[in-house]
Amino acid sequence: MNNFRIGYGYDSHRFEPGRRLVLGGVEFPGETGLRGHSDADALLHAVIDALLGAAAMGDIGARYPDTDLRWKDADSAALLADVARDLAAAGWSVANIDATVICERPKLRPKVDAIRARIAEILGLDASAVSVKGKTNEGMDAAGAGLGVVCHAVALLTRKEQDEH
Ligand code: MG
Numbered sequence: 001m002n003n004f005r006i007g008y009g010y011d012s013h014r015f016e017p018g019r020r021l022v023l024g025g026v027e028f029p030g031e032t033g034l035r036g037h038s039d040a041d042a043l044l045h046a047v048i049d050a051l052l053g054a055a056a057m058g059d060i061g062a063r064y065p066d067t068d069l070r071w072k073d074a075d076s077a078a079l080l081a082d083v084a085r086d087l088a089a090a091g092w093s094v095a096n097i098d099a100t101v102i103c104e105r106p107k108l109r110p111k112v113d114a115i116r117a118r119i120a121e122i123l124g125l126d127a128s129a130v131s132v133k134g135k136t137n138e139g140m141d142a143a144g145a146g147l148g149v150v151c152h153a154v155a156l157l158t159r160k161e162q163d164e165h
Contacts, residue, residue, distance in 0.1 A: 001161040004095070006154060007054025011045035014148040023101060023108070023149065024115030024132060025077040025122065031106045034149060037066035041076035042151045043101055043132070047119060048076070048083050050099075050155035055092055057083075080122050092157040094123050098131040099153035104146045108134025 019033025024043040034040035048060045064071040064079055071079075087094070097119060101108050108115075112132050120127040137144035 003159045003161055005054040005056075005092075005157045005159075007050040007052065007157065009046040009049030009051070009053060009153045009155070010151070011042040011049065011060075012143075012148055012150040013040045013042045015146070016040075021106065022076070023111075024099075025080075025118040026111050026115045028106050028111065038064070038071055038074035038079070039076050042149045043099060043115070043153070044076040044080050044119070046151035046153040047097055047099060047155065048080055050097065050153040051080075051083055051087060051094065051157070054155050054157040055087055055090060057086065057090075077118070077122050080119075084123050087157065091159045093159065094125055094129070095156040095158045096129040096131070097123070097125075097153060097155050098133075099151060100133045100135060102135050102137050102143045102150040102152075103148070104136050104139070104144060108132070 013034035013036050015032045016035035017032055021028040021031040021033040022039050022041045034042060045060055052058055115132050116127045116130045120130045143150045
């Protein structure tokens with residue numbers, strides 16, 4: 001018998017000229033980057049919060065406070081790997097991830113498979129367990145006005161029932 005836990009994560013970052021853009025652990029050369037204490041990878045931040053939420057293990061802001069210089073310009077892939085280690089230590093396996101990235105630019109589709117492969121690599125999953133979808137906001141609200149990138153993610157965790165037999 002397995003236990004299942006679903007988690008949801010959200011993140012948004014504003015564009016900031018002069019910074020490199022990294023989404024889902026993949027660079028977008030020539031595109032405007034995002035403001036943030038870490039590398040501002042909003043997609044990985046949403047995935048991290050979905051995973052932490054599923055395990056009820058807090059949230060990214062509590063684990064990696066932006067007041068702590070240790071996380072200045074942090075590689076979010078390393079943060080995700082750190083979370084994955086803690087989940088595994090607690091007996092959790094990631095069943096799948098599904099994420100949506102909302103921005104007017106860059107166009108995500110050309111890099112979607114690279115992003116899926118990168119997230120899967122960090123989590124030790126097959127890429128078929130990681131879905132990433134890009135959307136515009138049809139010109140509406142802040143993301144639609146091109147002010148930044150908004151990401152939503154859900155994650156399913158599974159773990160063997162601990163009190164069986
Ligand atoms: Mg963030």
